Amino acid sequence: MILETFKHFPDFELLDTGDGFRLERWGDAVLQRPDPQIIWPKSRPNHEWNNAWAIFKSASEENKGRWEIKKPLPNPWLIEFDSVKFLLKLSPFKHTGLFAEQAAQWEFMLAKIRNKSENQKLKILNLFAYTGGATLVLAKAGCLVTHVDASKPAITWANENHKLNTLPADSVRWILDDAVKFVRRELKRGAKYDGIIMDPPAFGHGPTGKTWKFNDDLPGLLNDCTQLLSDNAKFLIINGYATNSSALALNNLLTDAVKNLGGGVEFGELCLKQKSQRLISTGIFARWSKG
Numbered sequence: 001m002i003l004e005t006f007k008h009f010p011d012f013e014l015l016d017t018g019d020g021f022r023l024e025r026w027g028d029a030v031l032q033r034p035d036p037q038i039i040w041p042k043s044r045p046n047h048e049w050n051n052a053w054a055i056f057k058s059a060s061e062e063n064k065g066r067w068e069i070k071k072p073l074p075n076p077w078l079i080e081f082d083s084v085k086f087l088l089k090l091s092p093f094k095h096t097g098l099f100a101e102q103a104a105q106w107e108f109m110l111a112k113i114r115n116k117s118e119n120q121k122l123k124i125l126n127l128f129a130y131t132g133g134a135t136l137v138l139a140k141a142g143c144l145v146t147h148v149d150a151s152k153p154a155i156t157w158a159n160e161n162h163k164l165n166t167l168p169a170d171s172v173r174w175i176l177d178d179a180v181k182f183v184r185r186e187l188k189r190g191a192k193y194d195g196i197i198m199d200p201p202a203f204g205h206g207p208t209g210k211t212w213k214f215n216d217d218l219p220g221l222l223n224d225c226t227q228l229l230s231d232n233a234k235f236l237i238i239n240g241y242a243t244n245s246s247a248l249a250l251n252n253l254l255t256d257a258v259k260n261l262g263g264g265v266e267f268g269e270l271c272l273k274q275k276s277q278r279l280i281s282t283g284i285f286a287r288w289s290k291g
């Protein structure tokens with residue numbers, strides 16, 4: 001069981017946690033965001049918490065969740081990971097447009113593809129791809145990425161991120177679709193990928209309303225995805241968050257699905273490390289890789 005954190009992402013920092021909140025630095029800006037698992041007290045002095053530029057106030061009976069702005073945020077608000085630029089915004093759902101903990105998976109994938117003198121471009125499939133964190137990091141590393149998400153606003157935001165970076169236009173294929181349906185069609189087409197990453201929500205909808213339920217739909221999607229892996233495949237990564245699943249469950253599922261592919265499976269919790277070295281969990285994962 002691995003407690004996985006990113007190694008190098010200077011534009012993001014978890015400054016402190018406590019009393020149901022995270023204090024985070026995103027580039028220059030400091031945010032306070034709620035996190036229900038944080039049941040221990042703050043360790044940094046109040047004046048540091050009061051330095052937050054914006055605080056997300058969770059929804060209550062009478063009103064929707066909202067941001068309380070203390071100090072105007074940079075406009076545009078850009079941060080970088082491994083010289084890939086991302087545009088951040090305060091979303092109505094306390095999100096910023098990037099899941100910083102995913103940087104650990106980006107580093108893992110880059111390590112799997114970088115030390116390979118591949119003469120042809122690697123084809124990668126990113127499912128539930130949101131604003132394109134993994135997509136752009138891999139495209140920057142020379143891969144051809146198929147970016148699949150069911151949300152038009154997410155695809156639009158991912159396109160904005162793409163335009164911020166000098167990437168070949170054909171480095172990303174943008175697909176607005178239900179992940180399960182798209183993978184089924186790729187199977188029929190005989191498509192093959194050298195790497196697959198997915199980060200499904202616990203519950204979601206395809207563009208035509210088809211529901212996605214993590215525990216019900218993941219086994220089928222995973223089996224289909226293993227058949228899309230090329231003989232030269234490097235990795236298959238499953239992330240999960242806010243699910244009633246576990247890293248062990250993902251490990252059991254993935255180990256069965258890749259049993260004839262060689263390579264190895266590792267699993268654990270995707271974490272963020274605080275300045276004080278305390279770890280907080282943000283989700284679970286299991287990942288297969290070869291070579």
Ligand SMILES: C[S@@+](CC[C@H](N)C(=O)[O-])C[C@H]1O[C@@H](n2cnc3c(N)ncnc32)[C@H](O)[C@@H]1O
Nearest residue numbers: 102128130149150151178179199204205206212
């Ligand atoms: C939390 S996000 C994933 C975050 C992403 N991995 C990242 O690091 O940037 C989950 C995404 O799944 C998408 N989604 C939900 N249900 C879907 C479905 N059935 N098919 C495709 N995408 C779906 C949502 O629109 C959302 O963008």
